[in-house]
Amino acid sequence: MLTRRQEILDVALALADEGGLDAVTMRAIGKRLGVTAMALYPYVASKDDLLDGLVGRLLQEIALPEAAWPWEKRLRAIAHAVRGTARMHPAVMPLLFTRPAITPDALRVLDAIYAALLDAGVPPKEVPRVERMISTVVLGFAASEVSGRFSIGSLMPRERRAQLPDAELPAHAALAAALDTPVDWDGEFDTDLDDLVAFISALAHRGC
Amino acid sequence: MLTRRQEILDVALALADEGGLDAVTMRAIGKRLGVTAMALYPYVASKDDLLDGLVGRLLQEIALPEAAWPWEKRLRAIAHAVRGTARMHPAVMPLLFTRPAITPDALRVLDAIYAALLDAGVPPKEVPRVERMISTVVLGFAASEVSGRFSIGSLMPRERRAQLPDAELPAHAALAAALDTPVDWDGEFDTDLDDLVAFISALAHRGC
DNA sequence: ACCTGAACACCGTTCAAGT
């Protein structure tokens, strides 16, 4: 069953993918649906409501892993799904840090992470905090990667030092070699996930 | 020396604090400076450049810790400074995940984190990755807290389950007790920092 | 060198009017 709201959000996502968030306009959405901008208002309360819906639409895209898999594999699968949708829809990612996502789909993902942490043996009292932390890492990594926040790390040390006198960036100087080697983002993401899994395991054992 | 650009960015930040990002308008900035919107263009190339500058202006606000302090204390101080500015300027935080910050002030903060990680004994090869991870946690926590992303975790389980049939949120049901206790955000932030410090120490010892 | 004022091509949103 394809509701009119769904159609609108699909078009909004497509416009965001093609031309960034600025291209998501009531008028542009209407035009693509063959309708005026005001015809959208019965299904979308305001532009803000539209963007809320867009975040929900994004979460809808991330597929959940098989419940039978071990918790580690499930967690890694969710993380990779998040990074995948971030790469498909980079313009929408920053909105995740702008408004809370409380759609059914958001809760579905949240519940899957809770379940994985419980299966890992994390004490129930700690689960909500740990979920917030690992979600922040995964969402933050995915958003930073596509937004260019991490690109500061891939600038050549030479360019960076040009901005400030050498003496003011001593650690950059000490790290020149490390900063010169190009970053393997796929590898870094997996390494981060390894560390998160190890962290979760440690929490579980501490709790026993 | 107070340049005209600085004045403009100060006004932009004030407007964002008062009325959100939507209130940051070329015309509004001009008005507050007693000038037309077009008078800003010699100092600000475009609205986008203005927002870049606003991110830089935000980073400018975070004070660096004394270099003589132990690395742990320095890292915690930076993290608390970030959270503090997030609370002072919540509207601007999401911009950090929208564009890279390569101003001198951003590099100053980055260098301080690099220095702390080096002093902790993290192998130089690992420092850039670890910096990206802990910065993501701290920035992500601060942004999520002020943006309301974390508010999903503080909704009553009852309200959440109303959105989906109980059987579809099994982990929520199992966590009902934990989800019902209100969250101490100050405490959670400190606990996260404890975990980060422990993680860094482990990396340092693994490297020896 | 620095600023103005009119103008252009847009926005989101309202409201009365149509079918």
Add this chain to the structure above:
DNA sequence: ACCTGAACACCGTTCAAGT
């Protein structure tokens, strides 16, 4: 019930003109 079209109060940005 659903959509239109004109209108309102805004945007960012251009450009010629002023001093």
